[in-house]
Amino acid sequence: MSFKPALTTLLTGIALATLMLSGCEQQPDQQAQDTPKVGVVTLQAQPFAQTSELPGRTNAYRIAEVRPQVNGIILKRLFTEGSEVKAGQQLYQIDPATYEATYKSALAALKSSKALAARYKELVADQAVSRQEYDQAQADYLRDQAALDSAQINLRYTKVLAPISGRIGRSSVTEGALVNNGQAEAMAVIQQLDPIYVDVTQSTKDILRLRKELASGHLQKAGAHGAKVKLKLEDGSLYAHEGTLEFSEVSVDASTGSVVLRAVFPNPENELLPGMFVHAQLVEGLQEQAILAPQQGVTRDTSGAPVALVVNADNVVERRLLEAERTVGDRWLINSGLQAGDRLITEGLQFVHPGDKVEAVPAGNVKQPVAAAPAQNSR
Structure with missing residues (x-):
């Protein structure tokens, strides 16, 4: 009667010992399996031309309203509406x-x-x-x-001549009409379209930010190339010709808090017409050591601030609070929070937290940087 309980106790002890030994043998493998893999991109500093994309409208380079300087009856109209006219060309004949x-x-x-x-x-x-x-x-x-x-x-x-060369619009008078010297209504309007002005607006907030970045050395002046302007049309296409920044208004518009900047563009094909809505891309300055981080690696915290996770030298996840004001294609231009050499996590973000031990591998969802190259941004 006493033999069965003793046998049962012995078998139970053997089974427990076997399980303990088995657990000890599998622990290293289990720990290895618990270390998550994350895809990282090693950030590199690169020269970067910082630009702003500003809304604006086109305006004729010169506008001349054709008015009579004597009284009389119109005998002839000597031009075709919408055609190109030359300075000094006769437009009307007054009796x-x-x-x-x-x-x-x-x-x-x-x-x-x-x-x-x-x-x-x-x-x-x-x-x-x-x-x-x-x-x-x-x-x-x-x-x-x-x-x-x-x-x-x-x-x-009595011979009404074109004061400037350009494209003439519709005529407000016909043969037989009586015109008077000093009348309010123009007989026709001539607009010079080549070259053509583009007036854009920039907020005073952006102007102050730009001045601070230049003063602090974060940005360098773009030099002679800083006066060059590119143009994006309403359909999203880029205008074929490059323009030049002429001047900025000396006063601020109190209703909008912005300053008008004027650029001039060649317009040989007359593709640009007065009143068109466009976007001008202006070079603000050059940043020699810019950090451009893939958007896949930048998220927002509960307060809306941009944050990123990086893998440090000990393969431990760190959380970084960023300053990033603008995008550059599929990347963020980082003002602070990341630096060259940081391994930014772009894959597996949802499986790790700050302080976790991870295994870092090259990310497959982002193209790995191979060399520093100049870039341009959009806002």
Whole structure:
């Protein structure tokens, strides 16, 4: 009766010992299996041209409103609406009849007064006429000369000429219409479109930030290339020609808190028309040691601040709080929080936490950087 309990106890002890030995043998393998793998990207510093993409509109380089300088009836319109015209080209013909008559009358009066003045010049030398009569003849001659010049100018103004070269719009008058010198409505408008202006707006906040970055040395001045501007059209395509920054407005628009910047672009194909909405890409400065982190490795905490997880030299996960104001394609431009050589986790983020021991392998979801190369950003 006592033999069975003793046998049972012995078998139980053997089984427990076997399980303990088995557990000890499997512990290292189990620990190895518990160490998670994460995909990392080793960050590199690289030169970076920092740009801003600003909204704006196109404006004609020059605008001339064609108005009559004499009164009269329009006899002819001598241009095609929407066509290119040259400076000095005749656009309209105003009835010149009354102005021709005035000119001929003034010419006759001038001939008479000129002859009288010449005769009095000889007579006054012989004291045949008084000096006062001679002076009056000279004054009449000069007055008639001025009258002839005025009549000649008015006659010339009956031919309405283009003041500038450019594209002319629709005509507001037709043959037979009465026009008046000084009228409010323009007969037509000419716009020079090549080159063409692009006026963009930049907030004073961005201007102050840029000045601080330049003053602190975080950015370097872009030099001569900083005045170059690229243009993105409404359909997202890039404009073929590069423009030049002309000037910035000296005052701030109180309603928008922004400053107007004006750039000029060549427009030989007349692809840009006044009033088009565009985006201008301006080079703000150069950052020699920029850190561009893949977006897959940057997340947000509960407060909305950007954060990242990196693997340190001991293969332990660390949490970094970042400053990142803008994107550059599929990357973030990092102002602080990451540096060259950091191993940024882009794969397996959901399985690890700060302080975890991990095995770092090259990430497969992000292209590994191979060399430093200049880049441009969008905002």
